[in-house]
Amino acid sequence: MNLSNRIRTFLSNTNHAVFCSYATFAAFSVYFCMYAYRKPFSAAAFADAEAVPLPGLPDLQFKIALIIAQVLGYTLSKFYGIKFISEISASKRTISLIMLIALSEIALIFFAIVPAPYNVAFLFLNGFPLGMIWGLVFSFLEGRRFTEALGAGLSVSYIVSSGAVKSVGGWLMQMGVSEYHMPAVTGLLFFPPFLFVVWLLSLVPPPTREDEILRTKREPMYAEDRKRFLTLFGPGLFALVFLYMFLTAYRDFRDNFAAELWTALGYGAQPWIFTFSEIPITLVVLVVLGLLFLIKSNRLAMDVILLAMLGGSALIGGATFAYQIEWISPAAWMILVGLGLYLSYVPYGCILFERMIAAVGFAGTAGFMIYVADAFGYLGSVALILYKNFGEPNLAWEDFFIQISYVTSVVCVIAFIFAFAYFSPRMHAHEKAE
DSSP states (O other): OOHHHHHHHHHHHSOHHHHHHHHHHHHHHHHHHHHHHHSGGGGOOOTTSOOEEETTEEEEOHHHHHHHHHHHHHHHHHHHHHHHHHHOOGGGHHHHHHHHHHHHHHHHHHHHHSOTTTTHHHHHHHHHHHTTHHHHHHHTTOSSTTHHHHHHHHHHHHHHHHHHHHHHHHHHHHTTOOTTTHHHHHHHHHHHHHHHHHHHHHTOOOOOHHHHHHHOOBOOOOHHHHHHHHHHHHHHHHHHHHHHHHHHHHHHHHHHTHHHHHHHTTOTTOTTHHHHTTHHHHHHHHHHHHGGGGOOOHHHHHHHHHHHHHHHHHHHHHHHHHHHTTSSOHHHHHHHHHHHHHHHHGGGGTHHHHHHHHHHTOOBOHHHHHHHHHHHHHHHHHHHHHIIIIISTTSOHHHHHHHHHHHHHHHHHHHHHHHHHHHHHHHHHHHHHO
């Protein structure tokens, strides 16, 4: 028996704590490595680059053009992923992960060697393959009695990894690597560990029969299945996708312009702030969402998830108000709005649709709705960046962030209340019918 089969056999027969630790580590590590191909470029200012001319429009700042290009690629990937992730078989997940990351790294290499502003196109090509990584990784974890714990462990990867890879990028630039070469060099550094942790993830065994009984069997969702699901729960799903557009736009703005925001708040000379400011957020989100696996009732778990997400949205507005009246420091404000954001945002990528499918008794895959939400969410991100560039070009970063914090908080609180009122009676009806 070779090593791979030995590990699979061990994981199939070991206790739950060991299995969850292994699966969480593998999934967390794969997605952590993915961020080495997506976010390091945002640690650079590209201050020497000329603005990108647009016909009939004001010039677009070079860094904003890079962000928009990558987000557009990422967004189109999410639309394509609605079909791709819903229908992909388990046997093709591992090779797909490797091929997609390799394509994104090739795009970064061309970004380094093609002169600006023509290299902007390669950030688009970099973003497209990366948009399907999440669905592939989560497909190894969904449909299990411990998916909340596994999903929480996976989700915190993008909270801490974004700051960590920007710190790596900043360090490389201090070592003399140019802003244009730094993203590709970061990706090359992470490629060997990425291959190793993808291999570890590929050894995770499929859900057991008991998992299928507790969470419904997870099957590919083809066109008719997807249409039926949207028909059955359209208004509630529309509300969740609508508010996710605001959360994604807010999260992406905070992430992509973290360097500018921290500089405006007086922390520009401290690159460690990217990483250390996210650590308390990571720990709290991990504990809160991870403990949801203790709730056996899918209906009750969904109620708790929606209420936690509503509370996170309210925290964004509350923390911003506290900062404006000088009750809290700038660093505390950034941490608290980050905590509120991720309490509302993280469940979309793992436990929200995972529990929803189980609570309403629909046989399918959570990846379908994850990608529907993501596809429209990143459209919101592009819209916000364009609004900042063309609508409020002279507004200070801090003032603009305060404005969008209040808007995001109010819109999301209202939408979460509607979603809770819509889904709660439907989940209660299914629970009584079982």
